[in-house]
Amino acid sequence: MSGMLTRLGLCVMWLLQRLPFPALVSVGRGLGRLLYWFGRERRHVALTNLRLCFPDLPEVERVGIARRLFGFIARSFLERGLLWWAPEARLRQLIRLEGKQHLDTARAERPVLLLVPHFAGLDAAVTRLSMDYDMAGIYSRQKNPVFDAALYRGRKRFSHPVMLSRQDSLRKGIKAIKAGMPFFYLPDMDYGKRDTIFVPFFGVPAATITGLSRLASMTGAAVLPVIARMDDDGYRVEVGAPWTNFPSGAGAEDVASDTRRMNAWLESEIAKMPDQYYWVHKRFKTRPPGEKRFYGR
Numbered sequence: 001m002s003g004m005l006t007r008l009g010l011c012v013m014w015l016l017q018r019l020p021f022p023a024l025v026s027v028g029r030g031l032g033r034l035l036y037w038f039g040r041e042r043r044h045v046a047l048t049n050l051r052l053c054f055p056d057l058p059e060v061e062r063v064g065i066a067r068r069l070f071g072f073i074a075r076s077f078l079e080r081g082l083l084w085w086a087p088e089a090r091l092r093q094l095i096r097l098e099g100k101q102h103l104d105t106a107r108a109e110r111p112v113l114l115l116v117p118h119f120a121g122l123d124a125a126v127t128r129l130s131m132d133y134d135m136a137g138i139y140s141r142q143k144n145p146v147f148d149a150a151l152y153r154g155r156k157r158f159s160h161p162v163m164l165s166r167q168d169s170l171r172k173g174i175k176a177i178k179a180g181m182p183f184f185y186l187p188d189m190d191y192g193k194r195d196t197i198f199v200p201f202f203g204v205p206a207a208t209i210t211g212l213s214r215l216a217s218m219t220g221a222a223v224l225p226v227i228a229r230m231d232d233d234g235y236r237v238e239v240g241a242p243w244t245n246f247p248s249g250a251g252a253e254d255v256a257s258d259t260r261r262m263n264a265w266l267e268s269e270i271a272k273m274p275d276q277y278y279w280v281h282k283r284f285k286t287r288p289p290g291e292k293r294f295y296g297r
Contacts, residue, residue: 006146017081021094025232028078032071039070046070046279048294053202054274068275072120072230083127084154095128099239102224103133103182106242111221112182114239115212117266118189118278121228124235126155126184129226136162136176137184166191177219184226187212188266190285198288199260202267207286213247213258227269230276 016024036043046069050062082091106112114135116125129135139155142148155163162176177183187209198205216223225240246261248254270277284294 003144003146006144010146010150013078013081014085016078017084017086021234022232024079024082025075028075029071031078032074033067035074036067036070042280043070045282045295049279049281049283050274052204052284052294065275066279069120069277069279072276073278073280075230076120076123080123080154083123084150084157088131088158091127092131094234095124095237096234097128097132097237097239099241100132102239102241103129106222106224107180107182109222111177111180111219113177113212113216113219113221113223114182114184114226115223115262116184116186116226116228117269118186118281119228119230119273120276120278121230121235121237122186123228124230125226125228125237127158128235128237129182130155130157130159130161133182134159134161135184136164136173136181138164138166138173138186141165174215174219177215177221183215183221185212185215187262188283189281190283192286196286197256197259199256199263201263201283204284205288205291206263206284208259208263210255210259212262213255216258217247217250225265225269229273 016027019027043066046066047062050057050065054062082094086094103112103114114129116122126135126137139151142151152163155161162172162181164170164173173183190207191209193207195211196207196209199208200206201208212223215221222242223246224242227238227240229236229238247258282295287293
């Protein structure tokens with residue numbers, strides 16, 4: 001997409017965020033239906049992931065999950081306009097924060113790692129928590145420089161975060177964690193073979209980064225889960241209580257056990273709202289030696 005087209009798209013997002021929220025939801029769902037039909041490759045990825053993770057689910061139900069997912073993805077994209085430009089008072093009303101006391105109590109005692117899975121409402125969690133805290137985290141730098149700049153400005157709108165790209169050294173992040181900044185951590189994607197082990201994800205061996213256990217061990221941080229849920233009338237951002245007995249140790253077996261625990265927890269959360277999880281990502285792209293590829297490429 002050229003810079004001019006991107007700017008035009010951003011203008012449309014700015015205009016749409018001025019609509020009443022129910023109308024914006026309807027527009028997003030309509031766009032999602034189009035994306036499902038025309039986004040052949042991502043539809044294939046989503047349905048492949050769902051087939052692997054829910055093999056006992058009837059095909060018609062897996063298709064239904066995928067259709068609804070595309071609606072949530074389209075909504076999340078359009079509703080970024082709200083996160084980037086809507087008044088703070090409106091956002092505080094639309095994004096309900098639950099469990100804030102868990103974060104405040106944990107921060108008073110030790111550093112904090114926020115375990116945030118890739119649900120469609122993820123960006124709303126970032127925005128809502130940034131209204132109350134200066135945070136740190138890793139973000140994916142966008143190939144389109146105009147959109148990347150808009151994303152960067154939006155993430156820094158309400159606070160002074162430490163934002164690291166995946167190409168940056170993690171030393172800056174560790175320093176921020178030890179300084180008391182809650183650290184957004186998203187370890188549930190396939191980032192290749194580096195710093196990963198294969199552990200089950202819905203019964204399928206998945207290359208999973210071990211950073212959550214290692215960071216918690218290095219910094220002494222508590223791990224608090226954060227779930228973002230999209231509703232018809234807004235968002236719910238739920239901060240859970242700190243995990244107990246985590247990390248379990250610093251040895252290789254301890255790290256592997258902690259990583260399996262993380263994936264098992266993630267499975268339990270996805271089961272509550274499978275149509276909001278980011279199935280369009282090639283979660284099983286990296287395979288153990290000798291295993292066939294799942295996505296045809």
